[in-house]
Amino acid sequence: MNIKKLKFYHFRNYDKASFSFEKNAVHVLQGKNAQGKTNIVEGIYFLSLLRSFRTNKTVNMIRHGQSSFVIEAEVETKGRVEELKAAVSGTKKQLFRFNDPVARYSEFVGTVNAVLFCPDDMTLFSDSPAARRKFIDMELIKLSRSYTATLSHYQKLLKERNQALKQPCPDQTLIGIYTKQMIADQKIIIRQRAAFVKELMEKAQKLYPFFSGGEEKIDAIYETFAKEEDTETAMEKMYAKTLERDIQYKNTQLGIHKDDFLFLLNGMPVVQIASQGQKRSALLSLKLGLAQIIYEKDGQYPILLLDDVFSELDQDRRKKLIEMLPHEMQIFITSAEPIPKDWFDRPVKFYEIENGTVKEETHERTEE
Numbered sequence: 001m002n003i004k005k006l007k008f009y010h011f012r013n014y015d016k017a018s019f020s021f022e023k024n025a026v027h028v029l030q031g032k033n034a035q036g037k038t039n040i041v042e043g044i045y046f047l048s049l050l051r052s053f054r055t056n057k058t059v060n061m062i063r064h065g066q067s068s069f070v071i072e073a074e075v076e077t078k079g080r081v082e083e084l085k086a087a088v089s090g091t092k093k094q095l096f097r098f099n100d101p102v103a104r105y106s107e108f109v110g111t112v113n114a115v116l117f118c119p120d121d122m123t124l125f126s127d128s129p130a131a132r133r134k135f136i137d138m139e140l141i142k143l144s145r146s147y148t149a150t151l152s153h154y155q156k157l158l159k160e161r162n163q164a165l166k167q168p169c170p171d172q173t174l175i176g177i178y179t180k181q182m183i184a185d186q187k188i189i190i191r192q193r194a195a196f197v198k199e200l201m202e203k204a205q206k207l208y209p210f211f212s213g214g215e216e217k218i219d220a221i222y223e224t225f226a227k228e229e230d231t232e233t234a235m236e237k238m239y240a241k242t243l244e245r246d247i248q249y250k251n252t253q254l255g256i257h258k259d260d261f262l263f264l265l266n267g268m269p270v271v272q273i274a275s276q277g278q279k280r281s282a283l284l285s286l287k288l289g290l291a292q293i294i295y296e297k298d299g300q301y302p303i304l305l306l307d308d309v310f311s312e313l314d315q316d317r318r319k320k321l322i323e324m325l326p327h328e329m330q331i332f333i334t335s336a337e338p339i340p341k342d343w344f345d346r347p348v349k350f351y352e353i354e355n356g357t358v359k360e361e362t363h364e365r366t367e368e
């Protein structure tokens with residue numbers, strides 16, 4: 001998938017900006033700090049998911065002194081061209097496809113499929129389990145509609161079960177009914193989470209050595225309360241054991257809402273032993289692994305957004321990263337340091353970003 005044209009109106013520090021991008025090319029957005037490089041990445045990400053990776057408040061993205069912003073794009077996906085437009089004022093979003101209003105977010109979200117690497121992702125390993133669950137869930141939600149449906153059904157049941165536990169005299173029959181239904185959902189979710197983590201790690205393990213140049217192996221253990229092969233009856237017994245505690249705490253103690261994913265480097269927790277560079281390499285392997293999974297499922301690569309990916313990577317690893325990026329993928333890289341042109345053996349475009357203005361510097365094409 002490729003973005004061919006992108007326009008910003010009153011978005012962040014851009015008043016009015018227009019970009020044209022190349023199919024399957026690398027786009028290097030360079031410039032000093034605080035000039036608007038990440039803002040471009042954020043704009044593309046917003047078009048993909050209708051939210052930012054930097055703020056929960058869309059109003060923060062409106063250019064100071066203005067009351068709304070618009071992002072427009074011409075996108076090529078699976079041989080088709082799409083024209084997308086998102087207009088945001090306050091908390092209100094208006095969406096358009098070929099200038100026709102789009103009623104539902106779900107009909108808009110995902111038209112642009114993007115995989116993002118940003119410096120904040122580095123906290124994935126040290127964050128709470130909830131952050132790691134969110135990471136896995138977000139990707140599974142994008143990949144599988146049935147996963148989304150099962151997960152939200154489970155979450156609804158969990159809320160109802162917790163509600164029942166909060167009653168002065170909890171109705172154990174009702175709680176039992178919820179438990180049974182939750183177990184049915186969880187059998188599916190556990191299977192899907194386990195399969196996804198296995199697939200992701202298989203891909204990441206192949207990619208990681210390209211970065212590290214060494215023998216280290218990354219892995220992840222999916223930690224959940226039950227084994228995949230546990231029967232529903234076995235799981236019911238686990239719930240029966242914790243029921244007293246659940247009633248005492250007025251909260252469900254057991255379930256996939258407590259799951260965690262333990263990332264390992266050479267069998268040791270990444271968070272305990274990995275250097276910054278190793279963490280970055282591990283994350284990049286995960287992100288590129290993800291792009292490959294999407295490619296295999298979707299038949300096309302997502303757009304890859306690499307924000308500030310080069311800090312903490314030495315020259316060697318920077319070069320290697322560029323070398324290993326699939327050629328059939330459109331890529332955006334922000335960098336405050338210039339990247340040498342001769343690192344690329346593929347189409348690359350350089351943009352100089354200065355205070356919300358863009359200068360297309362050079363346009364290099366090398367034969368493949």
Ligand SMILES: Nc1ncnc2c1ncn2[C@@H]1O[C@H](COP(=O)(O)OP(=O)(O)OP(=O)(O)O)[C@@H](O)[C@H]1O
Pocket residue numbers: 011012013014031032033034035036037038039040060061062063064308334335336353
């Ligand atoms: N809503 C807004 N309206 C106007 N300007 C804004 C808005 N939000 C952010 N900015 C400005 O955008 C700039 C930051 O842009 P951005 O985060 O893209 O920088 P960057 O080029 O990626 O820098 P770095 O190299 O430090 O990552 C800052 O100057 C900031 O003041």
Ligand SMILES: [Mg+2]
Pocket residue numbers: 037038039307308334
């Ligand atoms: Mg930035």
